[in-house]
Amino acid sequence: MNAIDTMLQHRSIREFADQPVAKETLDQILAAACNGSTMGGMQLFSIIVTQDKEMMRKMAPAHFNQPIATNAPLILTFCADFHRFDRYCECRNTPTDAYHNLQAYQWAVTDALIAAQNACVAAESLGLGICWLGTITYNTPQFIDILQLPKHVIPVACIPMGYPAHPDTPLTPKISNSTLIHHETYREYSEEEINTAYATMEQAPNNVNMVKENHFHNLAEDWVLRRYKKEDNEYFSDLLQKTITEQGF
Numbered sequence: 549m550n551a552i553d554t555m556l557q558h559r560s561i562r563e564f565a566d567q568p569v570a571k572e573t574l575d576q577i578l579a580a581a582c583n584g585s586t587m588g589g590m591q592l593f594s595i596i597v598t599q600d601k602e603m604m605r606k607m608a609p610a611h612f613n614q615p616i617a618t619n620a621p622l623i624l625t626f627c628a629d630f631h632r633f634d635r636y637c638e639c640r641n642t643p644t645d646a647y648h649n650l651q652a653y654q655w656a657v658t659d660a661l662i663a664a665q666n667a668c669v670a671a672e673s674l675g676l677g678i679c680w681l682g683t684i685t686y687n688t689p690q691f692i693d694i695l696q697l698p699k700h701v702i703p704v705a706c707i708p709m710g711y712p713a714h715p716d717t718p719l720t721p722k723i724s725n726s727t728l729i730h731h732e733t734y735r736e737y738s739e740e741e742i743n744t745a746y747a748t749m750e751q752a753p754n755n756v757n758m759v760k761e762n763h764f765h766n767l768a769e770d771w772v773l774r775r776y777k778k779e780d781n782e783y784f785s786d787l788l789q790k791t792i793t794e795q796g797f
């Protein structure tokens with residue numbers, strides 16, 4: 549399979565076979581992760597490899613005890629990292645305060661996310677399944693504490709991975725590509741286009757059941773009023789903003 553075939557076969561995997569990931573396989577995934585594009589050649593990210601079940605159990609509550617946070621053989625946590633570059637500057641008697649700001653944070657987040665997606669594609673090309681855990685951006689201070697991250701290091705992506713327990717897991721319904729793509733300038737959507745764009749997801753049996761069980765009128769309500777609620781988002785936004793400042797950006 550080439551890279552495009554691998555990407556077109558992507559679907560999140562949340563249950564894993566009882567099969568360890570060989571060191572050579574992990575090394576290949578990490579090599580792919582570390583070789584992405586990077587801001588100014590500075591490689592502003594670090595990767596924490598978790599294989600110890602005790603460490604997974606420590607982090608599980610901060611992942612809201614999602615089963616995948618402990619049932620995967622391997623978790624990679626990608627951190628935006630200006631600490632190492634600061635250390636380099638210190639060692640060369642060069643000032644470091646040029647990077648203690650939001651601009652630098654954005655660069656480091658970009659580098660970390662490029663590394664994370666490279667790792668995902670590499671893992672999937674080797675037959676593993678992956679699933680991002682957004683909870684890393686919710687309870688960020690707890691992960692900083694458990695993973696002992698110094699100032700100027702913030703975890704931004706967390707990817708459990710392993711061999712799929714159910715290799716025939718189907719693809720997840722998505723908006724059609726032509727709806728997502730704009731040529732030259734942004735094109736506003738008509739209501740009809742919106743209806744067409746979300747129809748596949750609205751008609752997916754698990755979404756239909758979810759809307760019914762929660763007595764909502766439509767899938768939009770399920771997203772906005774249950775899955776990703778305003779009060780939660782506001783609480784975790786405040787926490788994230790505070791953490792970014794406390795970590796020195």
Ligand SMILES: Cc1cc2nc3c(=O)[nH]c(=O)nc-3n(C[C@H](O)[C@H](O)[C@H](O)COP(=O)(O)O)c2cc1C
Binds near residue numbers: 559
């Ligand atoms: C930033 C981000 C955070 C995510 N967080 C979670 C999560 O906490 N738990 C989970 O089961 N899936 C999580 N996912 C997986 C998405 O639910 C999944 O990618 C999406 O529904 C599309 O399905 P697919 O990956 O199978 O194509 C996350 C994905 C992304 C990109």
